[in-house]
Amino acid sequence: YRFARLQMSPGLASPPPIIMGGAGEQALRRAARVGDGWYGPPCDLAAARDCRDQLHRALEAERRDPAGFQVWVRAPSVGDEAGIRRALDDYRAAGFEHLVVQVPLDLPDAAARVAWVERLARWCGLQ
Numbered sequence: 726y727r728f729a730r731l732q733m734s735p736g737l738a739s740p741p742p743i744i745m746g747g748a749g750e751q752a753l754r755r756a757a758r759v760g761d762g763w764y765g766p767p768c769d770l771a772a773a774r775d776c777r778d779q780l781h782r783a784l785e786a787e788r789r790d791p792a793g794f795q796v797w798v799r800a801p802s803v804g805d806e807a808g809i810r811r812a813l814d815d816y817r818a819a820g821f822e823h824l825v826v827q828v829p830l831d832l833p834d835a836a837a838r839v840a841w842v843e844r845l846a847r848w849c850g851l852q
Contacts, residue, residue, distance in 0.1 A: 742761035742762055742795070743759065743760050743761050743762075744760060744761065744762040744763065744764050744795075744797070745759070745760035745762070745763055745764070746763070746764045746765070746766070747766075748765060748766050748768070748772075748776055750779070753776060753779045753780050753783055754783045754786075756780065756783070757780055757783030757784045757786070757787050757789065757794070758783070758787050760794070761794065761795065762794055762795035762796065762797065763776075763780055763794070763795075763796050763797065764797045764799075764825075765796070765797065765798045765799055766799060767799040767800065767801045767802075767827065768798070768799070768801065769801060770815055770816060770819060773798040773816070773819070773821065774819055776798075777796055777798075777820075777821075780794070780796065795822075795823065796821065796822075796823065797823040797824075797825055798816060798821050798823065798824055798825065799824075799825040799826075799827065800812045800816065800824055800825070800826055800827070801827075802827055802829060802830075803826060806844070806848045809826065809845060809848050809849070810848060812824065812826070813849065826845065828841055828842060829841060
């Protein structure tokens with residue numbers, strides 16, 4: 726595509742972060758080389774730890790500080806309140822700061838999905 730010159734007003738104080746995805750070896754190396762963070766696919770805790778460890782090795786190879794690189798992990802479907810709380814505790818204990826939780830796919834409509842997200846916020850102490 727070609728666009729006429731674009732301008733954001735007001736301009737940004739700094740460029741937006743580039744968050745990379747993918748869980749393959751090349752994707753993780755690319756994220757470490759050019760990204761500001763990584764957004765993983767839905768995976769269990771063991772796979773999330775493995776990806777994080779690979780990312781940290783790749784960041785070190787690029788002479789980048791892993792502390793400045795943000796990682797978002799996506800928990801597989803965790804179900805009810807007990808499952809959510811367990812996932813939050815487990816991922817937090819493993820050192821993850823950002824956990825993405827998927828809204829269950831079997832909810833019948835938008836109102837049910839909104840209600841589930843509101844319950845999630847209460848379960849997490851956000852409401």
